[in-house]
Amino acid sequence: MRRLCLSLAFLACALSAAQAAHPIRGKCVLQVKGVSYIDGPCDIYLEKDGNFQIHTIKGRLYFADVSLDRDASGTADGFWNGTVPGADHAHTHLGTLTRQDGCWVNEQAKICAWRGGKLQR
Numbered sequence: 082m083r084r085l086c087l088s089l090a091f092l093a094c095a096l097s098a099a100q101a102a103h104p105i106r107g108k109c110v111l112q113v114k115g116v117s118y119i120d121g122p123c124d125i126y127l128e129k130d131g132n133f134q135i136h137t138i139k140g141r142l143y144f145a146d147v148s149l150d151r152d153a154s155g156t157a158d159g160f161w162n163g164t165v166p167g168a169d170h171a172h173t174h175l176g177t178l179t180r181q182d183g184c185w186v187n188e189q190a191k192i193c194a195w196r197g198g199k200l201q202r
Contacts, residue, residue, distance in 0.1 A: 104124035104125055104126050104136070105124070105125045105126075105127060105196055106122065106123075106124065106125075106138075106196075106197065107122075107123055107124075107125045107135075107194055107195050107196045107197055108121060108122060108123065108194075108195045108197070109121070109122075109123035109125065109135040109192075109193060109194050109195070110184065110191055110192070110193035111135060111143060111144075111145050111161065111190075111191070111192055111193075112190065112191040113161065113175065113189060113190050114189050114190075118137075118143040118161075119135060119137055119143055119145075122138050123135050123136060123137060123138060123194070124136040124137075124138055125194045125196065130149065131149045132146070132147060132148050132149055132157075133146075133147050133194060134146045134147075134171075135192065135194050142166040142167055143161065143162060143166060144161065144162055144171060145159060145160065145161040145162075145171065145175070145192045146159070146160045146161070146171045147159055147178065147185050147192055148160070150177070155179060155180060156177050156178065156179055157177070157178045157179075157180070157185050158174070158175075158176070158177060158178070159174070159175030159176060159177075159178045159185060159187070159190055159192055160172070160173060160174055160175060161173050161175060161190075161192075175187070175189065175190040175192075176188075176189065176190065178190065178192065183195050
């Protein structure tokens with residue numbers, strides 16, 4: 082049941098982000114298991130409910146989705162398109178993330194997004 086809920090939540094996020102007219106240019110970090118896939122300029126898609134996606138600027142080589150968990154304060158579910166550059170959906174679940182400054186992190190992943198400016202590690 083949890084897997085179905087996560088899938089439905091991701092689908093809703095993906096559809097919402099796809100409808101966003103313009104991304105915000107910013108600085109992002111996407112690290113998975115110690116490997117950096119995004120570390121610098123990126124496109125950020127913000128949603129009204131606080132969920133967001135980050136994308137590499139040149140095409141959709143890598144992207145990640147952070148979906149806030151409304152039932153557990155201070156946590157979110159993370160997804161990304163995996164190690165296949167250009168995959169068209171965030172099919173790989175990164176697990177439950179907690180917020181640390183401008184980042185959402187757990188033992189295996191770190192997803193950060195800042196509007197403009199410099200990376201704030």
